[in-house]
Amino acid sequence: MTVANGREFLSIPGPTNVPDAVLQAMHRPAVDIYSGGMLGLGESCHEDLKRIFGTKERVYIYAANGHGGWEAAFTNVLSRGDKVLVLESGRFAIGWGEMAAMLGCEIEVLPGSMRRAVDPARVEERLRADKAHTIKAIMVVQIDTASSCVNDIPAIRNAIDNADHPALLMVDAVASLGCMPFKMDDWGIDVAMAGSQKGLMTPPGLAFVAASPKAKEIHKSAGLRTMYWDWTFRDGPISYQKYCGTPPEHLLFALRKAMDILFEEGQENAYRRHDLLAEATRRAVARWAEGQVIAFNITEPCERSPSVTNVLVQGQSPQPILDYARDKCGVVLGVGLGDLSGKAFRIAHMGHTNAPMVIGTLGAVEMALKALRIPHGNGGVEAAIGFLASEVPA
Ligand SMILES: *Cc1c(COP(=O)(O)O)cnc(C)c1O
Numbered sequence: 378m379t380v381a382n383g384r385e386f387l388s389i390p391g392p393t394n395v396p397d398a399v400l401q402a403m404h405r406p407a408v409d410i411y412s413g414g415m416l417g418l419g420e421s422c423h424e425d426l427k428r429i430f431g432t433k434e435r436v437y438i439y440a441a442n443g444h445g446g447w448e449a450a451f452t453n454v455l456s457r458g459d460k461v462l463v464l465e466s467g468r469f470a471i472g473w474g475e476m477a478a479m480l481g482c483e484i485e486v487l488p489g490s491m492r493r494a495v496d497p498a499r500v501e502e503r504l505r506a507d508k509a510h511t512i513k514a515i516m517v518v519q520i521d522t523a524s525s526c527v528n529d530i531p532a533i534r535n536a537i538d539n540a541d542h543p544a545l546l547m548v549d550a551v552a553s554l555g556c557m558p559f560k561m562d563d564w565g566i567d568v569a570m571a572g573s574q575k576g577l578m579t580p581p582g583l584a585f586v587a588a589s590p591k592a593k594e595i596h597k598s599a600g601l602r603t604m605y606w607d608w609t610f611r612d613g614p615i616s617y618q619k620y621c622g623t624p625p626e627h628l629l630f631a632l633r634k635a636m637d638i639l640f641e642e643g644q645e646n647a648y649r650r651h652d653l654l655a656e657a658t659r660r661a662v663a664r665w666a667e668g669q670v671i672a673f674n675i676t677e678p679c680e681r682s683p684s685v686t687n688v689l690v691q692g693q694s695p696q697p698i699l700d701y702a703r704d705k706c707g708v709v710l711g712v713g714l715g716d717l718s719g720k721a722f723r724i725a726h727m728g729h730t731n732a733p734m735v736i737g738t739l740g741a742v743e744m745a746l747k748a749l750r751i752p753h754g755n756g757g758v759e760a761a762i763g764f765l766a767s768e769v770p771a
Contacts (some may be wrong), residue, residue: 381707388738389711390552390685392581393575393728395631401576402634403627410624416616422629423619423635429577429644430550430569430587431560435497437583437611440625443551443572446584448480449606450570454592455514456600457481464500464533464545464678465489465518467524468715473516473549480601485512491716494526494680497536504540514545515567519553524681525723527557534565545592550595551575556651556684556727569593573574573628576651576684578635578729638729651683653768654726654735657761660688661739665746667754672722673705674721684727687717690751695722698745706741707749716725727740732765 387394408415409598419438426436439445455461460483463474471486478484487503495517504512515537522528530548537546545567550559554574561569566589573583587597588608596608598637604610607622612618639647659681665671665688675686690698695713699722702708711723726735739758746753 379705381703381705383707386708386734386741388734389709390575390723390725390727391572392673393576393578393725394405394730394734395580396635396638396729398638399580399631399634400496402630403580405630407626408414409628410617415626415689417622418629418633419619419624422632422636425640426585429559429636430556430571430585430637431558431564432562432569434562434587434589435448435612436585436587437608438620438629439586439606440620440622440628441584442574442580442581443549443584444476445572446551446570446572446586447476447549448585449579450481450568451477451480452599452601452603452606453457453586453588453596453608454545454568454599455480455482458483459598460485460511462487462512462515462541464515464528466495466518466526466528466688467491467521469518469521469523469549469551470516473518477516478529479677484747491524492526492676493558494528494675494677495527495533497741500533501536501540504537504542504544508541508693509597512542512544512545514547515636515657516549518549518551518610519554519559520550520682520684520724522552522673522685523687523717525685526675527553527682531564538565541592545595552684552727554645555644557648561587561589565589573632575727577632578638582625583632588760610692622690627649648683651726653765654730655681655731657732657735657765658724658726658739660755660760660764661743662686662688664738664755664757664760665743665753668752671746671750674717684713684725686720686726687726688724689717689721693751694719697749698722698742698751701745701748702741706744708738708741710738710742736761736765
């Protein structure tokens with residue numbers, strides 16, 4: 378017996394739910410890439426991405442996934458042999474670093490933990506020790522989707538400034554843009570990158586990279602530049618150069634609609650919605666954790682991200698929970714990644730998500746815990762509902 382028929386709930390941390398209106402915006406014929414409509418649409422997307430990144434600078438749009446955005450970020454500012462400091466806080470900064478290593482950069486990982494955010498004091502200490510300024514760039518993720526921690530980017534910026542170090546600050550905002558504040562210019566970020574398919578509610582296939590004036594200056598002498606990713610080429614006079622080829626038209630139609638939806642809600646309201654849905658999830662997890670099997674992966678409450686929650690399953694495999702939720706309830710949870718593979722599941726509350734989607738997902742998890750007789754504290758969903766009811770008054 379299952380109760381899985383009906384709309385599937387995709388509760389994985391990317392790709393995330395695409396609003397019907399965004400899907401509908403894509404359902405139209407291709408258009409002449411030189412037509413006024415297409416040029417205007419592309420221009421408006423470039424302009425409005427600035428609002429989302431919190432920058433006055435140009436945001437480059439690539440037909441690529443997040444990994445493409447990673448490569449775009451590196452090739453524009455680094456040279457073979459450059460030393461890059463990777464701030465570990467889970468899996469994603471490490472993966473970004475591995476890409477730089479393959480491009481011929483020298484990678485140093487500032488060791489962190491799968492269960493904690495980056496400690497800015499350790500960043501400052503490492504940079505102070507680099508008296509010769511051999512480190513050219515520092516890479517960090519705002520939200521690590523594997524561990525589900527959130528890093529304090531302004532505090533890391535302060536650490537770099539306290540050490541008086543000139544390295545570029547490069548930030549991956551794939552799992553945070555649209556979900557929480559991101560202020561590229563105010564926070565002194567040199568290179569920021571993101572993808573379309575997480576908080577931005579657009580299908581996978583677009584990557585975005587923004588560069589500070591300092592990054593643009595270093596770009597001029599970067600040795601890893603290649604034509605497809607190159608900022609200078611994309612700054613050229615012909616509209617076609619903006620995408621180094623045919624614009625990804627349908628993804629731009631989708632992005633335009635998704636940004637309209639985000640601006641209509643209001644970015645601050647969207648951040649608040651993410652905070653509330655994340656906290657509701659944590660209230661449920663905290664109850665379940667009373668049974669000593671379920672636990673938060675991120676140990677410090679203030680380091681738990683607003684877009685995804687990583688839930689440890691101690692002493693047994695999480696797979697039966699994932700299977701039950703999917704096969705019996707129609708809810709697809711995220712698997713554990715990296716060191717947490719086979720040890721955790723993840724609940725996404727990112728992008729196009731509302732209270733019933735989160736409560737429904739939590740309900741399916743609680744149902745799985747009961748059906749599988751996994752020890753857990755009762756009333757997780759009730760705690761989530763109680764929290765939301767108190768924060769969202771009539
Ligand atoms: C999903 C994700 C990526 C990778 O994006 P892809 O589109 O899968 O290449 C990079 N960084 C973070 C933080 C992510 O969550």
